[in-house]
Amino acid sequence: MEHRALILLVVIAGIAVAIGFIWLGSYLASEIIFLFHRYSALSWIYWLTVPALLLFSYLAWTWVPLVVAIAMPIIALLVSAVGNTYDEAHPKRLYRRRGR
Numbered sequence: 001m002e003h004r005a006l007i008l009l010v011v012i013a014g015i016a017v018a019i020g021f022i023w024l025g026s027y028l029a030s031e032i033i034f035l036f037h038r039y040s041a042l043s044w045i046y047w048l049t050v051p052a053l054l055l056f057s058y059l060a061w062t063w064v065p066l067v068v069a070i071a072m073p074i075i076a077l078l079v080s081a082v083g084n085t086y087d088e089a090h091p092k093r094l095y096r097r098r099g100r
Helices: 003-040 040-089
Strands: none
Touching: 003 040
16 A cells, blocks of 8 residues: 555655746746846846747757656556555455455
């Protein structure tokens, strides 16, 4: 049962990390916009940051789903293996009849 709890913990931590990255990206974007509004002399950097942000978003858009798609069958295999080892370790659980 500890393995299932560990897998659940990893999944929850992955979701938390994804939410953290989304928050960090939005925070950095708001700071960049704030700097451009406050210091107009920095407006030339805007032409460097926009292509960099576009490249970063393209890489995130293409590679993150690929990593998730590769990780999903691996996680499914791990979960099924943990379930099978749990059932083999407790064989009486499989043959228990109702009402006894």
